[in-house]
Amino acid sequence: MSMSLTGRKSLVFGVLTETSIGFNIAAAAMKAGADVILANAPGRPWAIMSRVSHRLPKVPLVCMSADVTKPGDLQSMAEEIQRDYWKSLDGVVHAVAFAPQDALGGNFLNTPFESVSTAMNVSAFSLKALTASMLPLLEKSEFGASVVSLTFNAGVAWPVYDWMGPTKAALESVNHYLARDLGPKGIRVNAVDSGPITTMAGESIPGFDELAKVWSERAPLGWDTSDATPVADTVAFLLSDAARAITGQVLHVDGGFSAVGA
Template identity: 50%
Template structure:
């Protein structure tokens, strides 16, 4: 088998529609030779239906990152599909959520409970997911890739999700530090705004899209998740063997622009 990910086994979270970055990462991973397992949360029948649009059939496992029992049993449930002694070579973390009162310009009034939910699901879950799968990653080493939205600045109406993304960026660095001796790399792909299921829940998404229309020197298509998915596949491959704690911007160049 040939391909950038030939022979690799990956777990991909966050596939909800075929417009998601995670879906296209799974699709490209399969075309590059990988065996893929998906996880889904809540709308499992929808995830299973969308999974049938991938080039090859994949198992779909339920995972709520706030459910410790599901995290504790995740490695065993993945092993049921991959087989004993097989392990994983990579993980895609595409999980984020903030309650509505944590978005939309309510920053000064958002209560801790909603903030805690945003941080737990969107940032801490990178650590909890990676540790849940450590028994499968550790024997061979591997690559963990998370999806980010640039947290260097304050975005209109993004509010506590922006704070959660800043926490995600810090979490990836500390994970990269503490797992390096096990040959596990942890990196993020910071993508520009895309019209996905997640985007529909973000008040002011159109404002963000307008910013990219006017400021991306390479241009940006909010309907094209493939550039970000390609970066994920590259980071999952063996072509970045000494890169960890990195944030790869796939945003048309907006992050580098001044006034």
């Protein structure tokens, strides 16, 4: 059993710019031998993704679009993959999150439920929605498929992260329940808890830089907020046979920050 992804078919959802954790995951999966389909929200995100996709180590099979909050979009995407590209999927990566500005940056006590609901829908419920839509393809994997999402340690409250915190707690819980329900089908479901990375989503959080600075100072191994490759390599590991007995877990890839108190 190895960490090779040769011959594995992977869908990586949430590739925007070259800084995106999703972009780095697609690159790591390709380097390990995987064939990759990219996906992002329709319109501008899809257009930006299509441009930067040329900078990946291999050309992705196709760049698709779907809004994760629209069940019809996800359904069509699954049908299109099955009709035009692959009969099965060995890996699905969920690298998607969004919260309206009034749900972030120190407004926790005043955020209206409408904004919380949007953040929950895009960032947490979507893991179930995406996985369930792709289930007919995942079930046909001859290797035992693997679903991986990205979280930010939901065990404690952070400065400025505000309602993204509860969405990550929900995502981590969805991760457990999907692992419970899909394990008997041979499908593994895990999350990677990444330390702060300077991406579009990261930088849209007011005060993100201060959090990132503390991380680099305190993490036992240090932490480079401009390098998502350690996170991407761990996702590639979780997609591989080397992780065949791992499911329902949240792996901390944070330079060891979560292991120390001060």
